[in-house]
Amino acid sequence: MTRRQWIHTSGMAALASAAQPLWADPDSRFDILIKNGEVRDAGRGFRQNADVGIKDGKVAAIETSIPAERGIDVVNAEGMYVTPxxxxxxxxxxxxxxxxxxxxxxxxxxxxxxxxxxxxxxxxxxxxxxxxxxxxxxxxxxxxxxxxxxxxxxxxxxxxxxxxxxxxxxxxxxxxxxxxxxxxxxxxxxxxxxxxxxxxxxxxxxxxxxxxxxxxxxxxxxxxxxxxxxxxxxxxxxxxxxxxxxxxxxxxxxxxxxxxxxxxxxxxxxxxxxxxxxxxxxxxxxxxxxxxxxxxxxxxxxxxxxxxxxxxxxxxxxxxxxxxxxxxxxxxxxxxxxxxxxNRIPGMGTLAVGGPADIALLEIEDGDFQLIDSQRNTVNVAKRIVSRLTICRGRRVVAPV
Ligand SMILES: [Zn+2]
Structure with missing residues (x-):
């Protein structure tokens, strides 16, 4: 535990430190482990390369490195922003x-x-x-x-x-x-x-x-x-x-x-x-x-x-x-x-330990993309924001079949 770098910042700090870590048992595994992404929680000015462990619908850990074995479902978010x-x-x-x-x-x-x-x-x-x-x-x-x-x-x-x-x-x-x-x-x-x-x-x-x-x-x-x-x-x-x-x-x-x-x-x-x-x-x-x-x-x-x-x-x-x-x-x-x-779910809109595991994996894609406004004015841009994965309540959101 001593070498683990827990990342707590303002806002959710009290919530996170008030209780034992949600995954204190070293044999327990995260339901989803997001590795190699850049955690970007703009609402609290948090921006850091870190892995995110999710358990029981909550963000259980945000650390500089969490071994892949600790995850049941391991997501490689290299090159992506991990955002609320x-x-x-x-x-x-x-x-x-x-x-x-x-x-x-x-x-x-x-x-x-x-x-x-x-x-x-x-x-x-x-x-x-x-x-x-x-x-x-x-x-x-x-x-x-x-x-x-x-x-x-x-x-x-x-x-x-x-x-x-x-x-x-x-x-x-x-x-x-x-x-x-x-x-x-x-x-x-x-x-x-x-x-x-x-x-x-x-x-x-x-x-x-x-x-x-x-x-x-x-x-x-x-x-x-x-x-x-x-x-x-x-x-x-x-x-x-x-x-x-x-x-x-x-x-x-x-x-x-x-x-x-x-x-x-x-x-x-x-x-x-x-x-x-x-x-x-x-x-x-x-x-x-x-x-x-x-x-x-x-x-x-x-x-x-x-x-x-x-x-x-x-x-x-x-x-x-x-x-x-x-x-x-x-x-x-x-x-x-x-x-x-x-204003109905505590911690919604942020990405912090103890908060709800509602997460988007976003990426900036390079190319030639057309944008259209409501009056059909069009512009072309070389970069666009895309989503690669949506997690809500700690689970991947999938299109119903
Ligand atoms: Zn409307």
Whole structure:
């Protein structure tokens, strides 16, 4: 034991040192042993060539060298980054609207260990979300409930209808706090007609009453951006932050709006939410040039975006790399930052002894790759981020057969 170099740094140190090592018995073997990779946990500034031992769903050891015999399943990660599993804060993995995708097959190839469904279901479908989506999955799945139930009678006044469903929406999130995070709402004239601002006010009232965070999709005005910002609070997420639509973070001169800066300073979070229509290279570049980095990088993957322009999380991360963000800046926004929004699993979004063994093996691949934004602008890059292996709860995530 004395020559073993235990690697503990801030954040997880107390958790790791409070107990005996999880593999104190020298005859015990790790379920999975990842050798020769570079452990890169950007959230706590940890970067070191080290081997990672996984046992019983947890990270049991991070050491400079662990003999291969100590592993039952030994993975050679030479040339790869061993990072916390990616957390995708805006996805659609429920199927009621016909646009949800299967989480696990994409998890297996993309390094995503945690999916957050951004309101593909309403309160009366939460039970089905739990039973048929969350429980069978190898990866972790959480969700925001959609405030505007899809089962609405078209003859009923929409504002009355949403108000009538407000209480139940709040109650369902509270009753299912282990898997539900808050309320998703689409703000935009194209989504809710002339009632959009009314609905947003109802969403605000609901989230205040039940103390829930709101995720707001933004698209076409009205309402105006400033009106939307005014109604967002600390912990709320504005998704589609680099869209080209009238409700957007930039003013007509291409500058970050002061209402957006104020919202950020009081704790409103800005999420990429790429999707089929909401990510534009030029808008993102203008924002980044002004120091406005997103708080989280997410895909908004669904049936209409999975075959392009989104494809997957590594492709979305590669786009942010193309725009000039450093790998660590990117990883923070694809691991610890969205994990803090989920805030349900201790240690999620980090890679440290004692924490959950949710891990991605990422590699930078050289070649000639085309990237496409939502307006079909294309660029070519010589490097892209790819995922080689996804481990969730201490097991390899495999595509179901
Ligand atoms: Zn979406």
């Amino acid at each position: 599993g990616l957390v995708d804060l805006h996805t659609h993995v429920y199927h009621s609207l016909g646009f949800g995708i299967e989480a696990d097959p994409l998890a297996a190839t993309s390094g995503v260990t945690t999916w957050v469904d951004a309101g593909s279901f309403s309160h009366n479908q939460a039970g089905a979300f739990r039973k048929f989506i969350v429980e069978p999955a190898q990866s972790r799945i959480f969700g925001y409930v959609y405030l505007y139930p899809v089962t609405r009678n078209p003859d009923e006044d929409p504002v009355q209808y949403v108000r009538r469903n407000m209480r139940r929406t709040g109650e369902v999130v509270v009753e299912n706090r282990d898997i539900l995070i808050g309320v998703k709402f689409q703000v935009g004239s194209n989504m809710n007609g002339r009632w959009s601002l009314d609905f947003l006010k109802i969403a605000r009232e609901l989230c205040d009453k039940y103390e829930l965070p709101l995720m707001a999709h933004v698209s076409f005005a009205p309402p105006e951006t400033d009106q939307v910002m005014e109604l967002l609070r600390a912990g709320d997420v504005l998704t589609h932050c680099f869209n080209t639509h009238a409700i957007g973070i930039l003013d007509d001169a291409g500058k970050i709006r002061s209402s957006v800066k104020e919202a950020r300073s009081r704790g409103v979070l800005f999420d990429v939410g790429h999707g089929a229509g909401s990510f534009n290279f030029e808008i993102a570049r203008k924002a980044l040039d002004q120091g406005f980095l997103p708080d989280s990088i997410s895909t908004d993957v669904y049936t209409a975006s999975i075959n392009g322009p989104v494809y997957d999380m590594p492709t979305t991360l590669t786009k942010m790399q193309y725009l000039g963000m450093s790998l660590d800046d990117i990883l923070v926004r694809a691991t610890i930052n969205p994990a803090k929004v989920v």
